Amino acid sequence: MKKTNFRWFMAVLIFLITFMSYMDRVNLSVATPTIMQEFGFTKVDMGFLQTAFFVGYALMQIPGGMMAEYFGQRISSTVAVTWWSVFTALTACASNFTSFAIIRALFGLGEGPIFPAMNNFIYRWFNRAEKATASSFMLSGAFVGPVFGPAVTVGLMLAFGWRSVFVIFGVAGLVLALAWWFLAKNDPRQSPFVNEAEADHIENGMVIADAKAPKEIAPWGCFISSTQFWAIGLQYFITDYIMYVFLAWLPLYLMEAQGFSLAKMGIAASFPWAALCVVTFFTGYVSDKLIAAGVSKHKARTFFGATGLMLSGAALYMAAVAASPSMNVMWLTISLGSLGFTFNASWAASMDIGGKFCGTVSGWMNFWGNIGGVVAPVVTAWIATHYGWQAAILVTAFSAVLGVVCWVAVKPDKEIVIKR
Incomplete structure (x- = not known):
């Protein structure tokens, strides 16, 4: 029987959902100059509004991964996309600092479960030699968002005002939530679009849990005592810290420090994100090829x-x-x-060391990453305000050293030992 390839259609849908999630995030940073002018906010005020999102987002990482494992990826992802799309649209209704902060924090709570849940979906829906490539769809969707986000957001702002941006993307998110609910299944064998040959291919070499077995909760005692568990979290703190400096402040930095106009900034700000997307796809493809050729996961991912x-x-x-x-x-x-290179290796490694508990491990990893997201906007704003943009960029650059050290201890070729 010739196998279907519906799993790759789902990879494209994952791409679209994570694309929307990052479009919704980057919209605020692009609209920052206009919002600052209208409401009289300072850079530190805007830093706190970015942090409000990351507080809610970080708090839901670990619970989001555990919910995906316990309730299934279908329902957890649908609820997440619906929730954050509603609060994206409600951003247009904000009228002062307090309402902005509350809406952004609730928006963050909605986005929190999506990456751990999608990582859990990839673990269950893709062959072991395809997981890094599938992760590239998830990550590249996120990184394409900021490629188009600045230009699209600026265009909508100039045509209809900044509030229209949040309403339009909120409605688009609800459409994607509906598509996921109808097309996604927790088990590929439950999908009417996956034939037996494709299901066999997906499960080749995979240990499939008995569907009738009692649901298991992640063994936190074993995880907390694992060096690998801490290492993958701390390296991702650094990785996301650097990325969120770009996400929160790149548009304003280009205008204030480099003298770009609003229109030129919308174009220039897209280049770094385009490069991130291309390298992420490249890394996933090459990583899977190296592992298929016999290179150890430890060498390839590290x-x-x-x-x-x-x-x-x-x-x-x-x-x-x-x-x-x-x-x-x-x-x-x-x-x-x-x-x-690092983003793809991180999410693939979270599946490698987490196994069937990869939702929890990736939630833990992304929790630490988004603690970096909580810290980055405010710390960068404070340094830029008191010492200038150059100092803020240099501090971010030297933080990378700690992440490199942590990667030595991740050891992706070994699952975290579970002691019964």
Whole structure:
């Protein structure tokens, strides 16, 4: 029987959902100059509004992963996309700092479960030699969002005002939630679009849990005592810290420090995110090919993870000391693009070391990543306000060293030992 390939259609749907999730995030940073002018907010105020999102988002990482394991990816993802789309639209109704902060925090709670749940879906729906490539769809969707986000958001703002942006993307998110509910299944064998040959291919070499077996809760005692568990979380704290400096402040940085107009900023801000998307796809494909050729997961994932952070930090340093705006954008593009090596390695490694509890492990990893998201906007705003943008960029660049050290301890070729 010729196998169907419906799993790759679902990979495209995952791409669209994570694309929307990051479009919804980047919209606020692009609208920041207009919102600051209308409401009289300072850079520190806007930093706290970004942090409000990340507080809610970080708090739901671990519960989101556990819910995906216990209730299934279908319902947890549908609820998450619906929730955050509603609060995206409600952002247009905010009228002061307090209402902005409350709406952004609730928006963050809705987005929290989506990446752990999607990672759990990939673990169950893709062959072991396809997981890094499938992760690339999830991550690249997220990173394509900021590629188009600045230009699309600026266009909508100039045509209809900043509030229209949040309403339009909120409605689009609800459409994707409906599509996921009808097409996604917790088990590929339950899907009418997956034939037996495709299901056999997916499950080749995979240990499938008995559907009638009692639901298991992640063994937190074993996880907390694992060096791997802490290492993958801490390296992701650094990785996301660097990325969220770009997400929160790149548009304003290009306008204030490099002298770009609003229209030119919308174009320039897309280059680093485009590079990140391309490198993420490339890494997933090459990583799966290396492992299929017999290279150990430890070598493949660790090499990409550590190398990405080293290149990102070095390029960010060069951006800070660049002599012209064009050179600055080039080095920023190389810096954020290099993180594609690390992002792909991180999510693939969370499946490698987490196994059937990869939702919990990836939730833990993304929790620490988004603690970086909580810290990055405010710390960067404070440093930029008191010491200038160059100092803020240099501090971000040197943080990469800690992440490189952590990668040595991740050891993706070994699942975390579960003691019964």
